[in-house]
Amino acid sequence: MPAGVRSAAAGMAGIEAAEVADGVYRLALPLGIHGVPTVSAYLLRGDDGDTLVDCGIAAGVDGGDPGPDGTAAVSAALAAVGSSLDRLERLVVTHAHIDHFGLAGEVVRRSGGELWMHRRTELDLEKYADPDEAVDRRMLMLADHGLYGPELTASSEGLRDWLPLMPSVGRPSRLLNGGERFATGGRTWEVVHTPGHSPGHVCLWDADERLLCSGDHLLQVVSPPVTFERGFERDPMGSYLSSLDRVRDLGPELVLPGHGTPFRDGARRAESIAAGKRKRLTQVRDLVESRPRTVFELTTDLFGAAPLTGAQRHFVIAEILAYLAYHEVRRVLRRTRRPDGVFLWSADETPEVVP
Ligand SMILES: [Zn+2]
Numbered sequence: 001m002p003a004g005v006r007s008a009a010a011g012m013a014g015i016e017a018a019e020v021a022d023g024v025y026r027l028a029l030p031l032g033i034h035g036v037p038t039v040s041a042y043l044l045r046g047d048d049g050d051t052l053v054d055c056g057i058a059a060g061v062d063g064g065d066p067g068p069d070g071t072a073a074v075s076a077a078l079a080a081v082g083s084s085l086d087r088l089e090r091l092v093v094t095h096a097h098i099d100h101f102g103l104a105g106e107v108v109r110r111s112g113g114e115l116w117m118h119r120r121t122e123l124d125l126e127k128y129a130d131p132d133e134a135v136d137r138r139m140l141m142l143a144d145h146g147l148y149g150p151e152l153t154a155s156s157e158g159l160r161d162w163l164p165l166m167p168s169v170g171r172p173s174r175l176l177n178g179g180e181r182f183a184t185g186g187r188t189w190e191v192v193h194t195p196g197h198s199p200g201h202v203c204l205w206d207a208d209e210r211l212l213c214s215g216d217h218l219l220q221v222v223s224p225p226v227t228f229e230r231g232f233e234r235d236p237m238g239s240y241l242s243s244l245d246r247v248r249d250l251g252p253e254l255v256l257p258g259h260g261t262p263f264r265d266g267a268r269r270a271e272s273i274a275a276g277k278r279k280r281l282t283q284v285r286d287l288v289e290s291r292p293r294t295v296f297e298l299t300t301d302l303f304g305a306a307p308l309t310g311a312q313r314h315f316v317i318a319e320i321l322a323y324l325a326y327h328e329v330r331r332v333l334r335r336t337r338r339p340d341g342v343f344l345w346s347a348d349e350t351p352e353v354v355p
Pocket of ligand 1: 095097197198216
C-alpha cells in the first residue's frame, strides 16, 4: 500500500482500514449493536473497478452523522484505501444478515455496480419486506417451545432493532449458486456456497494464494451461531458441519473473517469449531435421553439461570433448536406435544419401519 494511504487510514477516527494481502483491504465498519462493535468488509482492488465484499449498516464515522443515505462510514473507509463508491463494479454479500448487508441497496444505487448474492438469500429478503410477519413467525416458534409473556415478546422482536439501520433492501442483480468465478486485480475468486450460519451464505476463495473471505462461516474468537429458523432450513447444523468440512478441505492459509482481523490456518479453526458444535450435540442428546425436556428447560440446563436479554434468549433457543433438529432428522430424538401445546423432546424409540 502506498505510504500516503496508510497514514490516511491511521488518521481516520473510528474507521480501521488496512491492506491484508496484495490488493485486498480490510475495512472495519462500525456496528455497535447487540454487542458487536464492527463488521469486516473487504475491498478487492481491480484495474478498472473494485469489488466490495459485505458493506455494513447505515453509520457515520466515529458515531457521527451517517449522511442522508447512511453511507458516510463506508465512503470514508473506501477513501482511506484509495477507492470510492463510484469505483465499485460489484458488491458481493456473504449472507443477508443486516450487519453484512444493510447498506447494500444504497451502495449499489450510488455506485451503479452489480449486487451478487446467493439465491437462497431470498428468504431473508422476504423477511425484510414483511417484518411483522417475520416477528409473528418467530413468536409462534418460541411459544411452541415454552416461552410466554413479556419474555416471549422481548425474544421475538430482535429484527426491529436492526431494520432502522437498513435504509433500503438491496435486490440482487446476480443470483449465485456457488462455483462462479471472477477475476480482479490479478486474482481469481471462486464463490463457495457454505450454508449453515445462513442458508444463502457464501465464502470467496482464491485458490492460488489460499485466501478465504469467510463471512460469518469461520470466525476466530467466537463459534459462529447456527440457528433454526422456522421456514428456512430443516437441518442447519447438519449443513453447517458439512460446510465446515468443505472449507477445511480447501485448507485456507489466510482467513479474512466477517468480524475481527485475519487469521491463519483455516482448516484448524474449522476443525475446532466443528468439535465444539459436536460436543454440544452430544450434550443435548444426553440430556434429552436422560429424561424428556422442553427447549425452555434445556436453555437452563445448558446456560444456567443467568438472566438473558431478549436477543440473547432468542439466539440461545434457536441454536438449541438447531441441535435438536439435527437429531430429529437422524431419528435420534423426537418431539411430541404436551397437553398445553408445548413441544416435549425425548429419545426416538420408534422402531424403523421396514417396507
Ligand atoms: Zn451473520
